[in-house]
Amino acid sequence: MSVRRCTAVLLAILSWGLVAEVVSAQSSATRAIVLRFEGGRRGDRAREAAVLELAPHVELVTEDHAIAAAEEMGVDVSSPGGMSEVVQELGVTLIVTGSVSGRRRDASTTIVVVNPDGDELARREGPEPRGAAAMAEIGRVAVEAVDAAVEALEERDRAARAAATPDPVQQIVYDDEGDEDEDEEPGTPRTGWRHPLAVALVGTRLRTMGTYVDEEATNTQHFFASDLYPEIELAVAFRPLTDAADELARGLYIGAVGSFSVGLTYLDASSPDARAMTSFRFRADVGYGYTVADVFEISGVVGFGIEGVDFDAPTAFPSTMFAYVRPAVVGRARLFEDLFALEFSVGGRIGVDGGALPEAFGPGFAFGGVDVGLGFYGVVAPGFSWAARVNYAFHALSFDGGGGTFGAGGSGRDETVGLHVLVGWAF
Numbered sequence: 001m002s003v004r005r006c007t008a009v010l011l012a013i014l015s016w017g018l019v020a021e022v023v024s025a026q027s028s029a030t031r032a033i034v035l036r037f038e039g040g041r042r043g044d045r046a047r048e049a050a051v052l053e054l055a056p057h058v059e060l061v062t063e064d065h066a067i068a069a070a071e072e073m074g075v076d077v078s079s080p081g082g083m084s085e086v087v088q089e090l091g092v093t094l095i096v097t098g099s100v101s102g103r104r105r106d107a108s109t110t111i112v113v114v115n116p117d118g119d120e121l122a123r124r125e126g127p128e129p130r131g132a133a134a135m136a137e138i139g140r141v142a143v144e145a146v147d148a149a150v151e152a153l154e155e156r157d158r159a160a161r162a163a164a165t166p167d168p169v170q171q172i173v174y175d176d177e178g179d180e181d182e183d184e185e186p187g188t189p190r191t192g193w194r195h196p197l198a199v200a201l202v203g204t205r206l207r208t209m210g211t212y213v214d215e216e217a218t219n220t221q222h223f224f225a226s227d228l229y230p231e232i233e234l235a236v237a238f239r240p241l242t243d244a245a246d247e248l249a250r251g252l253y254i255g256a257v258g259s260f261s262v263g264l265t266y267l268d269a270s271s272p273d274a275r276a277m278t279s280f281r282f283r284a285d286v287g288y289g290y291t292v293a294d295v296f297e298i299s300g301v302v303g304f305g306i307e308g309v310d311f312d313a314p315t316a317f318p319s320t321m322f323a324y325v326r327p328a329v330v331g332r333a334r335l336f337e338d339l340f341a342l343e344f345s346v347g348g349r350i351g352v353d354g355g356a357l358p359e360a361f362g363p364g365f366a367f368g369g370v371d372v373g374l375g376f377y378g379v380v381a382p383g384f385s386w387a388a389r390v391n392y393a394f395h396a397l398s399f400d401g402g403g404g405t406f407g408a409g410g411s412g413r414d415e416t417v418g419l420h421v422l423v424g425w426a427f
Helices: 001-018 040-054 063-073 080-090 131-164 246-250 356-363
Strands: 029-033 094-101 106-114 121-128 197-217 220-225 230-238 254-268 274-290 296-310 321-338 341-353 366-381 382-401 413-427
Touching: 029 040, 040 094, 040 131, 063 121, 063 341, 080 094, 080 121, 094 131, 106 131, 106 254, 106 382, 121 131, 230 274, 230 413, 246 254, 246 274, 254 296, 296 341, 321 366, 341 382, 356 366
Parallel strands: 029 094
Antiparallel strands: 094 106, 106 121, 197 220, 197 230, 197 413, 230 254, 254 274, 274 296, 296 321, 321 341, 341 366, 366 382, 382 413
16 A cells, blocks of 8 residues: 555545544554645645654654555555554554645645544644755644644533533422432432422411401591400411423412411400400412513412401390402512522402301491512421511402491401511421
8 A cells, every 4th residue: 555545545534534643542642644744845845854753742643654554454444444543553542634835925834633533723824845944844843733633622522511510509409318209200300499399388377457447427536456465376388290391381380378376365345354355367369370480489379268266145236257269479589599598478368258247237248359468488408398478468448328236337448467487397
């Protein structure tokens, strides 16, 4: 096999894009081969200058070595597979090519370094190979081009390793056992804002309340108003699809809250003796939340609730019970990861039943209202959760008819202010 045939084979390997990045087991130095330079005799002189300077700098594979390797292996270099075997056997990582072009003052030497795939890694320009100084400069330019090519290969290796390394931010939150979420496909870890699957809280609700009914015909107001008193409060919330593979399904929300207080007393206008009073509240909600930019969640919620005060043998004002449907909008914003978040809500009150009020002041009765809330909450994985909120609820009351056992009501209002402090568990 001639030298020209070997050169043609190696150039064909470049054009066909064969992959052959094999590091020599005998040496850690960069292994390269310098092909013939274009430009006739001037090209030959430029190549000689490059080889002379590169010889102590890298491990050079000569054309004779390449020819001998192909013959010893007995491969068919006319096929891509045979050519790939030759390149792997040589362990070449850099291929240096060049050309001399131009005349007189415009003449120059171009040195190009490519990898076995034919991708250009570095290109440098030098003088025409005329005189000792120019030859030395061509050798220096060849070394500079090879150094730049080695750096380019190392940069590609670093980028490939970085791409293969998982992002530490993309982790499965609340995964105590280190297992992948069962509801998601392997290789797609749960990312972003993960709401707990279930939250259960217990605490206290400090509240004031007042219900007022105006009897317009006699210019009389019937009312009951309380000082600040406590209730025991329980709250649970479920997001059954929080770990679903489908991001849109994760927003489903189910919740319930209740509070009560027993052992309270009140003073009735008919007697100086204190009488028993029981305060209660319950509401169930279902809704859907949509997360924006992994920081803010906006939810639509529909609930049904009852709340009121039950008096023992009332003579001045009846017991109250308000049953209502509550459409609401709830917003949540992460202020510091999941440890500290802001929550606000605005809900409507569509009256369903007024308990004893229609019989007391009606019989015709209707009511509706609104409630607003603001607070903070947090989740400390894996388990502890807390919440602190303040809310205000208002009902507008309307009566018509001949009146009831306590008077002939016209209009009225019911107001409640509550402060909630709760702690509990999140899973």
